[in-house]
Amino acid sequence: MRKFKEYIIEKLILASGLASIFFVIVIFLFLLKEGLAVFKIVTPANFLFGKNWYPISEPPQLGIFPLILGSLLVTLGAAIISVPIGIACAVYIAEVAPVRTKEILKASIELLAAIPSVVLGFIGMVTLVPWVKSIFKLPTGLTALSGSIMLAFMAMPTIVSIAEDALYSVPRSHKEGALALGATHWQTIYRVLLPAASSGILAAVMLGIGRVIGETMAVMMITGNAALMPHSFLQPVRTLTATIAAEMGEAVVGSEHYFALFAIGIVLFVISFAINITADLFLHRKR
Amino acid sequence: MKIETKNLNLWYGTFQALKEVNVAFQEKRITAIIGPSGCGKSTLLRVFNRMNDLIEGVRTSGEVFIDGVNIIDHAADLVSLRKQVGMVFQRPNPFPLSVYENIVFGQRIHGAMSKGALDEVVQQSLESVLLWDELKDRLNESAMGLSLEQKQRLCIARLIAVQPDIVLMDEPCSTLDPQATQRIEELMRELKKNYTIIIVTHNMQQAARVSDDAGFMLLGELVEFAKTEDVFTKPKDKRTEDYITGKYG
Structure with a gap:
């Protein structure tokens, strides 16, 4: 009887494990099936590098280059803001802060991660967007820059907590060795601790960026959603994610537009997958 | 006297070490x-380069003079103290950098030198720990790939490169095999010509083999x-006698 129970439990656990793999494969296949259909109408090169996204004109123009650039621009901006601040924050928490400050900071960063993106988007819309508009004297504050700033807030918790972990797990003996040679605290940090933690910090950055590029709600609310070729941070852009979210509701099932949105999904999937794999490589790189 | 302590007391919180x-x-x-173990020997060693400062809740009283300067003084300059008083740790702790960068680490933090001068420091330091022939073609490889003994020698070379005059060794052979231990001991005898060495060890044979004075x-x-x-051979205190004859320890 006991053996039988063990057997059942073992198989149930196995089934749960297989289920997650199964679902991933099914989702992926569905995405491929629906997305690849668009290439009957448009060549992959024209799809990826076409400059016009007019999915419901006749005939539809399905070039997603402006959307890819929109996503990259917003992500790049967010990375430029969040990476230096995030790493500096991680260094402060891991190395400089007194125990009490450290606890408070760590808790508040977790709290930052817990804010739903739609709330961040909303706050951005009523505070950041008007500021950007008046500071740069623009016709609208719904710009790539606003999106980048808001997304930087979303990337920061990931970057800080993973980078802090990486710094924390540098063996204490490295630090002692450097200090015992007469290095100052700062010299120890940037000559020993940061290089020793570099793979973990790179992984933190990649995961932070991965979070930004997949983010939808906040960017949709504050980047202005104009599917135009972006030329600067100070104009409205539209990202890949926002396009899917905004248009899927009105696309006719089985239309070119519908298939094109799925194909955008494939592009996003490939980008996120590449970022996660890179992060993984850094995290597990053996020294 | 190179180092002298006067009524030195140290507490970790409420525990007097x-x-x-x-x-x-x-x-x-x-x-x-x-x-x-736990008798305070490592703690005493770490007083001399103020490494105990890293531990929270440490309090020290008394005086410690190195070349006549009281290093317990809060105004003491830790950077120059630690440059003068180097330390070799129990576990070899090379930095995850190349062999070359490990050795010039001290030079780099204490003011840059020309490339030629750095090369010379690397060669001299490696020669003095008898690693030059083994590693001269591997200077750009990561130090993490060396054997334990090579790592420990490299740590000593890294120390010599900053030209300290006192070398503190905290059980430097405890992770090494007997042959490697013997070779490190030979190195210590060699280094004695130029450096004042204090070694903490729980290995009494080692103390008997290498040291001139013992506490x-x-x-x-x-x-x-x-x-x-x-x-x-003729301990004055009963407790010393009991320890070295193996009654406890």
Whole structure:
């Protein structure tokens, strides 16, 4: 009887494990099936590098280059803001802060991660967007820059907590060795601790960026959603994610537009997958 | 006297780890500090380069003079103190950098030198720890790939490169095999010509083999301090005798 129970439990656990793999494969296949259909109408090169996204004109123009650039621009901006601040924050928490400050900071960063993106988007819309508009004297504050700033807030918790972990797990003996040679605290940090933690910090950055590029709600609310070729941070852009979210509701099932949105999904999937794999490589790189 | 302590006390929180330690170390000799684990020998060693400062809740009283300067003084310059008083740790702790960068680490933090001068420092330091022939073609490889003994030698080379005059060794051979231990001991005898060496060890044979003077510590007290020969052959204190004859430890 006991053996039988063990057997059942073992198989149930196995089934749960297989289920997650199964679902991933099914989702992926569905995405491929629906997305690849668009290439009957448009060549992959024209799809990826076409400059016009007019999915419901006749005939539809399905070039997603402006959307890819929109996503990259917003992500790049967010990375430029969040990476230096995030790493500096991680260094402060891991190395400089007194125990009490450290606890408070760590808790508040977790709290930052817990804010739903739609709330961040909303706050951005009523505070950041008007500021950007008046500071740069623009016709609208719904710009790539606003999106980048808001997304930087979303990337920061990931970057800080993973980078802090990486710094924390540098063996204490490295630090002692450097200090015992007469290095100052700062010299120890940037000559020993940061290089020793570099793979973990790179992984933190990649995961932070991965979070930004997949983010939808906040960017949709504050980047202005104009599917135009972006030329600067100070104009409205539209990202890949926002396009899917905004248009899927009105696309006719089985239309070119519908298939094109799925194909955008494939592009996003490939980008996120590449970022996660890179992060993984850094995290597990053996020294 | 190179190093002299006067009524040195040290507390970790409420635990007193050193009790009224009065001791004097002579220049260019190897002094061993022996005693059972937890007796305060590593703590005493770490007073001399103020490494105990890293631990929270440490309090020290008394005086410690190195070349006549009281290093317990809060105004003491830790950077130049640690440049003068180097330390070799129990576990070899090379940085995850190349062999070359490990050795020039000290030069880089204490003011840059020309590439030629750095190359010379690397060669001299590696030669003095007898690693030059083994590693001269591997200078750009990561130090993490070396054997344990090579790592420990590299750590000593890294130290020599900043030209300290005192070398503190905290059980430097405890992770090494007997052959490697023997070779490190030979190196210590060689280094004695130029450096004042203090070694903490729980290995009494090692203390007997390499040291000129020896101190025995127990429960934070320095029980006995004399020439190594005398400590091992005619200890004055009953507790020392019991320890070296293996009654406890």
